[in-house]
Amino acid sequence: MEVITGILATAVLAGGVLALAALGEVLSERVGVFNLGVEGLMALGGVTGIIVGTLIPNAFLGLLAALVVGLAFGAVFALATVVFRANQVLCGLALTMLGTGLAATIGRSYSGMPAKAVFERVVVPYLSDLPIVGRAFFSQNILVYPIYILLPAAIYFILFRTRHGLNVRAVGENPAAADAAGVPVTLIRFCYVTIGAALGAGAGAYLTLAFVPSWSEGVVAGRGWIAVALVIFAGYRPFSAVLGALLFGVITAFGFVGQARNWPVTPAFLSMLPYLGTLAFMIVPVIVWGRQRRAAPAALGVPYFRDER
Amino acid sequence: MAARFIRVPVITAQRAFVARGVSFILALAVTALVLAATGFDPLALGAQILRKSFGSAFGLEDLGLLFAPLMLTGLAVAVTLRIGLWNIGAEGQFYIGAFVTTAIGLHVTGMPLAPMLVLLFVAGALGGMAWILIPALARAYGRVDEIITTLLLNFVALLLVYYVSTGPWRDRVTGVTAASGRVEYDVPDLHGTLHWGFVIALIAPILVSLLMRYTRWGYEVRISGANPDAAHYAGMPVKRHMVSVMLLSGAIAGIAGMLEIAGSVHRLQGGISNNFGYLGIMVAVLARGRPIAVIPAALLIAVLLNAGIILQTQGLKTSAVLAVTGLIMLFTAVGDQIAHYRLARSAAVLAPPVPAPLAARPATEGG
Numbered sequence: 001m002e003v004i005t006g007i008l009a010t011a012v013l014a015g016g017v018l019a020l021a022a023l024g025e026v027l028s029e030r031v032g033v034f035n036l037g038v039e040g041l042m043a044l045g046g047v048t049g050i051i052v053g054t055l056i057p058n059a060f061l062g063l064l065a066a067l068v069v070g071l072a073f074g075a076v077f078a079l080a081t082v083v084f085r086a087n088q089v090l091c092g093l094a095l096t097m098l099g100t101g102l103a104a105t106i107g108r109s110y111s112g113m114p115a116k117a118v119f120e121r122v123v124v125p126y127l128s129d130l131p132i133v134g135r136a137f138f139s140q141n142i143l144v145y146p147i148y149i150l151l152p153a154a155i156y157f158i159l160f161r162t163r164h165g166l167n168v169r170a171v172g173e174n175p176a177a178a179d180a181a182g183v184p185v186t187l188i189r190f191c192y193v194t195i196g197a198a199l200g201a202g203a204g205a206y207l208t209l210a211f212v213p214s215w216s217e218g219v220v221a222g223r224g225w226i227a228v229a230l231v232i233f234a235g236y237r238p239f240s241a242v243l244g245a246l247l248f249g250v251i252t253a254f255g256f257v258g259q260a261r262n263w264p265v266t267p268a269f270l271s272m273l274p275y276l277g278t279l280a281f282m283i284v285p286v287i288v289w290g291r292q293r294r295a296a297p298a299a300l301g302v303p304y305f306r307d308e309r
Numbered sequence: 310m311a312a313r314f315i316r317v318p319v320i321t322a323q324r325a326f327v328a329r330g331v332s333f334i335l336a337l338a339v340t341a342l343v344l345a346a347t348g349f350d351p352l353a354l355g356a357q358i359l360r361k362s363f364g365s366a367f368g369l370e371d372l373g374l375l376f377a378p379l380m381l382t383g384l385a386v387a388v389t390l391r392i393g394l395w396n397i398g399a400e401g402q403f404y405i406g407a408f409v410t411t412a413i414g415l416h417v418t419g420m421p422l423a424p425m426l427v428l429l430f431v432a433g434a435l436g437g438m439a440w441i442l443i444p445a446l447a448r449a450y451g452r453v454d455e456i457i458t459t460l461l462l463n464f465v466a467l468l469l470v471y472y473v474s475t476g477p478w479r480d481r482v483t484g485v486t487a488a489s490g491r492v493e494y495d496v497p498d499l500h501g502t503l504h505w506g507f508v509i510a511l512i513a514p515i516l517v518s519l520l521m522r523y524t525r526w527g528y529e530v531r532i533s534g535a536n537p538d539a540a541h542y543a544g545m546p547v548k549r550h551m552v553s554v555m556l557l558s559g560a561i562a563g564i565a566g567m568l569e570i571a572g573s574v575h576r577l578q579g580g581i582s583n584n585f586g587y588l589g590i591m592v593a594v595l596a597r598g599r600p601i602a603v604i605p606a607a608l609l610i611a612v613l614l615n616a617g618i619i620l621q622t623q624g625l626k627t628s629a630v631l632a633v634t635g636l637i638m639l640f641t642a643v644g645d646q647i648a649h650y651r652l653a654r655s656a657a658v659l660a661p662p663v664p665a666p667l668a669a670r671p672a673t674e675g676g
Contacts, residue, residue, distance in 0.1 A: 036456065040635070076639075080639060080642060080643050084643045084646050084647065085646055086642035086643045086645065086646045087642050087645065087646075089395060089456065090594060090638060090639075090641070090642040091638075091639055091642045091643075093397070093590060093635075093638060094635045094636070094637075094638035094639035094641075094642060095635065095639070096635070097587060097591075097631050097632065097634050097635030097638065098631075098632050098635025098636055098638075098639065099635070100628070100631060100632075100635075101628045101629060101630065101631030101632030101633070101634070101635060102629075102632040102635075104626060104628035104631070105625070105626045105628050105629045105632060108626055217628065221464065222460075222461065222463075222464045225457055225460050225461060226461070228457060229454075229457045229461070232454065232457075266472060266476070268468045268469065268471060268472035268476075269468075269472075271468050272464075272465045272468050272469075275461045275462070275464045275465050276461075276465060278457075278461055279443070279458055279461050279462070282447070282453050282454070282457065282458060283443070283447045283451065283453055283458070286447065286451035286452070286453055287451070290451075305316065307315070307316055
């Protein structure tokens with residue numbers, strides 16, 4: 001029993017990183033832009049969070065600063081991919097290298113230090129005493145609730161329940177048709193890609209201010225890539241992405257709990273689980289159904305040139 | 310008559326080359342500005358880098374030791390670009406090549422050098438191929454995004470290498486920390502510390518280029534990359550070619566790892582790759598996927614990486630090299646697009662195309 005509670009509690013905490021990054025990627029991919037720079041954005045957000053959180057010992061300001069940095073780098077990425085219509089794979093890889101390298105360079109003097117300000121655990125009275133799920137769901141840091149409930153609900157509502165959302169999805173499916181209908185394709189793409197990037201950087205700050213909580217080179221450890229993969233098998237939908245993130249939280253948690261409880265498996269192999277799990281989730285559905293169950297937005301990865309319509 | 314930019318769908322190789330050059334220089338200029346703003350003297354640093362890289366035989370040997378693996382990892386990525394795929398996993402395949410070499414080198418001792426080196430070479434190549442096999446099959450037969458699958462395996466390879474080099478294979482003789490025991494087999498030296506692996510790395514792009522240009526396989530791979538549907542309808546086995554190209558790519562990256570262990574480092578350790586796999590992506594992009602062009606592109610990135618290592622003494626981290634590489638890649642991607650635009654002044658260019666018979670009539674009647 002206690003093991004299950006422990007795994008669930010760690011899963012919710014660890015999954016939050018992936019959930020936030022995946023939600024950002026959903027926004028970007030829904031408008032047709034494949035952002036492979038999440039890994040770099042998370043590194044930048046993580047290091048910004050820790051630096052600001054150390055200078056002004058306040059975790060919320062650290063997160064806010066990370067979001068602002070994410071907006072800035074997201075705007076650069078959007079400028080390259082949406083306005084200049086450069087190759088999205090190339091720009092994404094560039095952003096990953098730039099972000100990872102830059103974060104490691106400026107974060108050197110903060111490496112290994114525990115975060116001065118962290119997102120504290122908030123214990124919900126009564127609910128946290130529930131057996132098994134109480135400690136997992138109602139004794140977490142405050143960010144867990146917006147990440148798992150408010151944000152996906154807001155994104156779902158905007159994308160699938162408003163006229164604006166219909167336009168947004170049209171931009172990702174058929175930008176030429178959207179353009180003809182008077183939807184500002186470039187503007188919508190630019191805004192959603194930039195906001196998505198900010199969420200990616202926010203996920204990095206969550207990582208260094210709530211989950212680990214400290215900064216070191218390589219702390220992101222491929223979570224950005226797992227988030228990108230997550231979006232694919234979540235079928236580009238916000239709630240599925242969050243549930244998928246929770247599932248990966250569980251896989252990650254097995255690694256931690258296994259180490260803590262001295263399971264007879266080498267920790268290095270437990271640490272491989274999230275990567276191998278992601279690989280399995282990308283390949284198994286294809287073997288079973290012959291393809292991913294839900295198709296990508298039709299214009300994903302394709303720059304839109306009005307003059308070549 | 311207003312001037313405006315129009316997009317040209319196809320540009321000349323020359324124009325693309327100029328765009329690349331300008332992008333590269335602009336990215337370096339931004340780097341120099343950032344360095345200047347943070348209290349460094351970019352010109353002095355640049356002079357120091359050039360002097361230390363090219364000014365002495367030792368400097369050139371060090372550069373060569375970075376140049377060789379970058380040619381191989383760059384080539385590994387470039388061949389996949391030929392068929393329209395991305396191998397982002399050269400880093401992992403490099404690690405596995407090094408891992409397999411160390412595994413054999415540590416456990417099969419006292420054998421004659423020449424056959425052992427051949428064995429290690431083949432084993433390194435096979436290791437790299439094994440590491441890319443699943444992403445290759447999944448991409449070819451299941452359309453599973455190869456960028457993410459190849460990349461994820463990098464982390465698995467890294468964890469594996471960290472584990473064995475600090476665990477079961479750790480050095481018990483000399484007290485070197487976080488590294489495996491020493492692999493005794495050594496690739497013969499060419500000049501100073503530079504070993505014959507450099508020659509292999511230099512021949513590889515030429516060999517692949519000949520394969521691509523003069524064999525049926527190479528022809529079909531190029532067609533499959535340029536237009537998969539056309540290749541398919543012409544009866545070419547596009548999927549099988551995807552797998553064979555990716556296996557070739559994995560083998561090349563694995564060989565790079567093998568040469569790094571048997572040629573210069575001799576010990577398996579966490580940081581052994583120097584980001585060669587990721588920097589190889591930049592090399593392949595700069596080379597526009599052309600095997601021969603990998604050679605000058607790798608030299609460019611080798612100087613950059615060497616600069617990072619030299620500048621460590623100035624308090625800069627080698628991770629800065631990765632950041633600068635990212636910046637160059639971003640500028641390159643944008644530059645490639647900007648090269649497609651040219652300024653059109655005459656109204657005639659902008660006029661909608663008119664069917665030829667209609668266009669001809671006013672000229673004869675109205676004249």
